[in-house]
Amino acid sequence: MLVLIAYDVNTETPQGRARLRKVAKQCVNYGQRVQNSLFECILDAAQLKKVQHLLLQLIDPEKDSLRFYYLGNHYQAKVEHFGAKQTYQAEGLLMV
Amino acid sequence: MLVLIAYDVNTETPQGRARLRKVAKQCVNYGQRVQNSLFECILDAAQLKKVQHLLLQLIDPEKDSLRFYYLGNHYQAKVEHFGAKQTYQAEGLLMV
Numbered sequence: 208m209l210v211l212i213a214y215d216v217n218t219e220t221p222q223g224r225a226r227l228r229k230v231a232k233q234c235v236n237y238g239q240r241v242q243n244s245l246f247e248c249i250l251d252a253a254q255l256k257k258v259q260h261l262l263l264q265l266i267d268p269e270k271d272s273l274r275f276y277y278l279g280n281h282y283q284a285k286v287e288h289f290g291a292k293q294t295y296q297a298e299g300l301l302m303v
Numbered sequence: 304m305l306v307l308i309a310y311d312v313n314t315e316t317p318q319g320r321a322r323l324r325k326v327a328k329q330c331v332n333y334g335q336r337v338q339n340s341l342f343e344c345i346l347d348a349a350q351l352k353k354v355q356h357l358l359l360q361l362i363d364p365e366k367d368s369l370r371f372y373y374l375g376n377h378y379q380a381k382v383e384h385f386g387a388k389q390t391y392q393a394e395g396l397l398m399v
Contacts, residue, residue, distance in 0.1 A: 215338035241309075267386075267387075268386040269387055270386075271387060272338050272385075272386050275384075276307060276372060277382075278372065278381070286373075288369070289355075289362070290363075291366055291368050
């Protein structure tokens with residue numbers, strides 16, 4: 208199923224940028240980065256559990272927000288894009 | 304239906320912050336801000352069309368990414384939150 212992972216972190220701090228980089232690294236194993244802190248991942252139930260477990264170890268639960276949206280298996284008509292960057296090439300920006 | 308609106312804009316520039324502020328202002332008429340650039344809106348088909356039209360006039364299509372996710376009417380079990388900020392109080396941060 209398509210799982211949308213939205214991660215809100217303060218990227219004005221090096222620590223925040225580092226956490227976002229680590230979260231992105233895990234997420235792109237299963238899908239693609241579509242915005243700076245938004246990832247579309249194709250996961251089965253076991254993978255979802257694993258990814259959630261990994262991400263919860265990476266984020267700062269006092270400061271960061273992590274949201275999962277479950278879009279099911281028939282998701283093509285449930286997503287619409289406008290503007291720039293259909294997919295996000297962030298590595299260049301994120302490497303510090 | 305629940306429509307998730309994800310807006311990716313460079314907030315390091317005053318222009319980007321201003322566009323985000325304008326997008327947020329429209330979106331919170333129909334729902335809530337759940338992350339810095341993520342909005343959950345309850346919209347019918349006519350409202351969706353109206354909001355899309357308004358937002359497309361606000362964004363810079365060369366620079367910004369705007370994505371819509373349609374989560375239907377039975378969305379309660381399709382959303383999961385972890386960490387801080389169940390809802391986002393951004394006005395204080397965004398007023399410049």
